[in-house]
Amino acid sequence: MNVPDQSEDQSHTQFSQSQSDAALSVEQAIKxxxxxxxxxxxxxxxxxxxxxxxxxxxxxxxxxxxPWKVHVTMGETRRRLSAALTEAFLSGPEEEREYQYYxxxxxxxxxxxxxxxxxxxxxxxxxxxxxxxxxRDQHAKNFDFFGAPVGLIFSMDKRLNTGSWxxxxxxxxxxxxxxxxxxxHTCAQAAFCGFHSTIREVLGIxxxxxxxxxxxLGYGDMSAPENIWRTERxxxxxxxxxxxxx
Numbered sequence: 001m002n003v004p005d006q007s008e009d010q011s012h013t014q015f016s017q018s019q020s021d022a023a024l025s026v027e028q029a030i031k032x033x034x035x036x037x038x039x040x041x042x043x044x045x046x047x048x049x050x051x052x053x054x055x056x057x058x059x060x061x062x063x064x065x066x067p068w069k070v071h072v073t074m075g076e077t078r079r080r081l082s083a084a085l086t087e088a089f090l091s092g093p094e095e096e097r098e099y100q101y102y103x104x105x106x107x108x109x110x111x112x113x114x115x116x117x118x119x120x121x122x123x124x125x126x127x128x129x130x131x132x133x134x135x136r137d138q139h140a141k142n143f144d145f146f147g148a149p150v151g152l153i154f155s156m157d158k159r160l161n162t163g164s165w166x167x168x169x170x171x172x173x174x175x176x177x178x179x180x181x182x183x184x185h186t187c188a189q190a191a192f193c194g195f196h197s198t199i200r201e202v203l204g205i206x207x208x209x210x211x212x213x214x215x216x217l218g219y220g221d222m223s224a225p226e227n228i229w230r231t232e233r234x235x236x237x238x239x240x241x242x243x244x245x246x
Contacts, residue, residue, distance in 0.1 A: 029180040036185035036216065037121075037141070038224035039148040044217065046074070048182060049150060052217075055178035061167035067160050068171045071153040071203050078151045081202045085143035085195050094194030098210050101190050117231055124229035142191040148218035153192065153199055155209040168212055175215070185220030185227075188213055 049072055061067060073081050088094075106114065119129075127134045145151040152175075156168060176186045192199060192214035199211055220227055 029177045033176050033180050035187045036220040037146045037187055037226040038221040039218035040221050042219045044150050052178045052182055056174040059171040059174040062163045067156050067164040067167055069155045073151040082144045084198050084202050086140055088195045088198045089140055089143055095197055097193045098196055120229060124225045142189050145216040148216035150217040152215040152217055154212040155205050156212055158208055158210050184217060187216040
């Protein structure tokens with residue numbers, strides 16, 4: 001009887017580390033992931049990016065439809081995209097977004113968490129409340145991928161439905177954790193969604209796709225104040241309900 005080659009299917013179960021070492025590595029990768037907003041002037045090879053995506057492609061998705069599309073920009077393409085996005089940002093208001101990321105009317109506890117995040121970041125950078133020009137200049141760094149050598153743009157077919165957005169979130173987390181495993185840092189960025197037409201024009205992404213988000217990728221400058229500062233996380237007890245019967 002002919003047995004099909006299952007090496008591709010089994011590759012994600014073959015580890016060189018012991019189970020305990022692997023578990024420790026996963027914990028470290030998750031806990032050291034952060035929204036990295038300054039990068040070293042150090043190149044990232046195509047082979048390294050491909051290895052990261054090779055790992056991340058094992059992310060789960062409902063009925064295995066794998067809705068993600070990744071556009072990797074490096075070199076002159078990244079510089080051209082950044083220049084176009086920065087010009088669009090500085091020259092006028094953003095366009096209407098294809099999807100609403102945040103609620104129209106904020107409420108607690110989410111409003112408080114959002115404010116703490118924003119004030120904490122700008123405080124670490126020495127930007128005070130009301131310093132609009134400095135705030136704008138910092139926000140503009142989004143569109144240069146915070147100086148990272150690699151800029152990722154993620155898209156998805158508009159015909160897909162809500163479940164695929166959940167799938168996409170799991171894929172994005174897989175990308176970011178895989179990056180940490182390779183010694184890289186990332187920053188997932190919704191700021192790009194306000195300039196989706198510019199992204200389409202530069203990269204040739206069709207109107208039939210949503211622009212989901214962008215992501216900076218590179219070797220983080222961990223001496224930078226914006227990377228030393230950390231957001232806080234709620235304790236498990238604040239979001240978990242235990243329903244246990246003996």
